[in-house]
Amino acid sequence: MSTYIAPLRDMRFVMTELAGLGELSLLPGFEEVTPELAEAVLGEAAKLATEVLAPLNKPGDEQGARLAKDGVVAADGFATAYRQFVESGWSGLSGAPDFGGQGLPELLSAATVEMWNSSNMAFALCPLLTAGATEALRQHGSEELKGRYLPNLISGEWTGTMNLTEPQAGSDLAAVRTKAVPEGDHYRLYGQKIFITWGDHDMTGNVIHLVLARTPDAPEGVRGISLFVVPKFLLNADGSPGQRNDVHCVSLEHKLGIHASPTCVMSFGDQGGAIGYLVGQENKGLAHMFTMMNEARQKVGIQGLAVAERAYQQAREYAKERVQGRLAASKSGDAVAIIHHPDVRRMLMTMKSQIEAMRAFAYVMAADMDRAHRDPDAGERARRQARVDLLIPVLKAWCTELGVEIASMGVQVHGGMGYIEETGACQFLRDARIAPIYEGTTGIQAADFAGRKLASDQGAGMAELVAEMRQTALELKRSKDTQVESIGTALAAGVQALDDATAWMLHALATELDAALAGSVDYLMLTGYVCGGWQMGRAALSASKKSAANEDPDFHRAKLATARFYADKVLPKANALLEAIRSGASSGSSLPIEQF
CATH class of the missing domain: 1.20.1410 (I/LWEQ domain)
Incomplete structure (x- = not known):
């Protein structure tokens, strides 16, 4: 398996020439976003991705996460890597400064998200879901909830999840049955959620679940869904994790790919009710959750790009090294590396050109998100937000579909060796296959x-x-x-x-x-x-x-x-x-x- 190398030259080109990184520094709050700062961020992210995360990708796939007596145990090396990720400040890169974030542009964050997912998609899913939970709380949570949970979510000291799906309610959220019964200043939740990415693990001191549920008098259908914060550990008066809440991972799914990312079946209320706190208004939970969903969809679109880039790098290096066959036009008759064969060059160019198009599309949209949040002109903010809202489904679906296609083509470049796990090409195809499915097919x-x-x-x-x-x-x-x-x-x-x-x-x-x-x-x-x-x-x-x-x-x-x-x-x-x-x-x- 070849070593992942971040495509920094193309990233820089797209950010400066197409996404307008220089113009972002003119927006309120981004005054310190200089080319030097951007270069430093990209360089340090590339080091972490190449030197820390990428070496764990194949071993993590082979070992996977496992469910033990006290909860989910991450694959070897993941907890140490996550601690390094947090201590280096990557979790709070674009987070709100009011709660400890660095407040850097989404454009810079998009480039790091690509690197994390290229180097180790299973690992990268953990901060990806945390970012979505953070944004949903930031926009819809009460001041008390934000004060208690956002600082540790933004720093990465705690991680976040999104709990929508139930056994009888896949994409049809109108069929959600999890109950939330009011009790004083909180609710008690009862029910089961499935397919919860990083729903439990031993890498942090707490896991904060955002859960869709129904209150007793809620109307039927999606109009009766509310959103709740349900922490793995309830908080003490000083904000530290205290008593274990009544929420547990009861099993892990056995999956085609992303083996090191625990996909959990979560049970709420087996021992008296899981304590949760209302986010926003009752019966407005679906609208609140879509804040998190759109955040996740944007980053999953980048995930499709990222796995495609990794598959391309693997195929390109293999094609340069694998000597096989002779060129029809060659006078010497010597065997050549397969990258000289016209059809292999066609496949590599098909991969490369689409990856560069995906990267440009994703980064330009990230810059539009920055302008939608920061532009001093209200009309321009509205215009940029409308463009983002229109195209996020395209980014998510087009990039993830191409991610599968390109990863499959990477296997084809390898020929028979691509179908052998030892080369690593298989893993990219297995991992990529989930991306067109989750967060909405x-x-x-x-x-x-x-x-x-x-x-x-x-x-x-x-x-x-x-x-x-x-x-x-x-x-x-x-x-x-x-x-x-x-x-x-x-x-x-x-x-x-x-x-x-x-x-x-x-x-x-x-x-x-x-x-x-x-x-x-x-x-x-x-x-x-x-x-x-x-x-x-x-x-x-x-x-x-x-x-x-x-x-x-x-x-x-x-x-x-x-x-x-x-x-x-x-x-x-x-x-x-x-x-x-x-x-x-x-x-x-x-x-x-x-x-x-």
């Missing part, structure tokens, strides 16, 4: 994207996005660089396909909902490919100028070649998806259920 993301986000403003947000993309395509086509110009032509075709698909989808949403939903995943993926093409087009404009100025010419020529490959070989998928969308639901709905 691709189908759920697509229904949200088309049925809610697109429909909510009748396509106004998408029309604004399309207009920006068209402007970029026009700039590309005006370039004197023929390579850049051709990228503009391809992008213009992709944007037109997206515009046409949007018009079809809006009509179908109003007239034939089943057809709209049947085409929603294709519509989401089309949007992802075009958004990726848009960012690769912007990257090509910048790289062309820098290459002409002889600034790091090798890197910028490679960026241009990768952008051109994406435009030629990946972006045409948009028109194919448009035709699939236009076919409607008839072929899928015409077959009787008995014939499936």
Whole structure:
């Protein structure tokens, strides 16, 4: 297995040239975010990822987490690594300064999230869920709850979880049955939750659960769900962990991948009731939880990018080392490394170009999140937030679907050795497979994207996005660089396909909902490919100028070649998806259920 090396040059390029890191320093609260600070953050994160987390990835996969008498025990080395992670301040990187966080931009945090997940996805899931719990509490918790829990969550001294799913209630949260009975200043919870990532472990002194439950008089359906904080250990008067609460992990799931990340079945109230505290208002729990859900979806999208990058690095190094076969055009007849073979180069370029498009899309969205929170102009904050709300389902689903595809292609580059666990290629595919499922499957993301986000403003947000993309395509086509110009032509075709698909989808949403939903995943993926093409087009404009100025010419020529490959070989998928969308639901709905 090759060593993980953070792709710092591309990260820097995307952050500065596409995401506007320099402009973020002009926003209130970000005045100290200098290029030097960003460089220091990236460099130190890369060291931790490469030297501490990556070496634990394969052993953690082989050993896994285990359930002992007193709770879940993390894989060997994880607790020490987590302590180093916390002591270095990574948990509070973008956390609220009022509660001990560093308050750095989400853009910087996104780059570190990529590194953590590339080097060790199972480990990275723990701080990922904590960040979501922190944000939900910050936005909806009472001042008392925030004061008692946020400082230790932001510092990483404690970790957080999200407890939604129950055996009878997967994505259908209307079927949640966990009960919350009021008792003085708290509630007692009774029920069971499944699929709880890092629901229990021995790496910290407390685990803080955010739990969806129903109060006795709650209305039926999602309108009757409330959100509660349920700590593993109740807090003493001084805020330290005290008596054990009535919440326990009763079993661990045996999974395809992420073996070192404990996926817990959690039982609440087996011995008198788990004490919990209401977050926000009764019966508003689902809305409050979606704060956490959106935070998690953004980071899971980056997770798809991260595992893809790791699979690409493994495949690239193997292709450089594996000598096999001869080139048809070679006069010497000597065997060559497989990276010289045209089909292997095709696979590696397919992986590389899509990874760079995913990274650009994810980082630009992270910067939009920063502007949505910090821009002094209220109108601009609202515009950026609307863009984030529209595209988070695309980021989550498109990047995770590509993560699986790219990890699978990494196995293919290895040939038969890719199917052998010793090479490490298998693990990336096994780990990546969960990402399009949790935090809402691709189908759920697509229904949200088309049925809610697109429909909510009748396509106004998408029309604004399309207009920006068209402007970029026009700039590309005006370039004197023929390579850049051709990228503009391809992008213009992709944007037109997206515009046409949007018009079809809006009509179908109003007239034939089943057809709209049947085409929603294709519509989401089309949007992802075009958004990726848009960012690769912007990257090509910048790289062309820098290459002409002889600034790091090798890197910028490679960026241009990768952008051109994406435009030629990946972006045409948009028109194919448009035709699939236009076919409607008839072929899928015409077959009787008995014939499936």
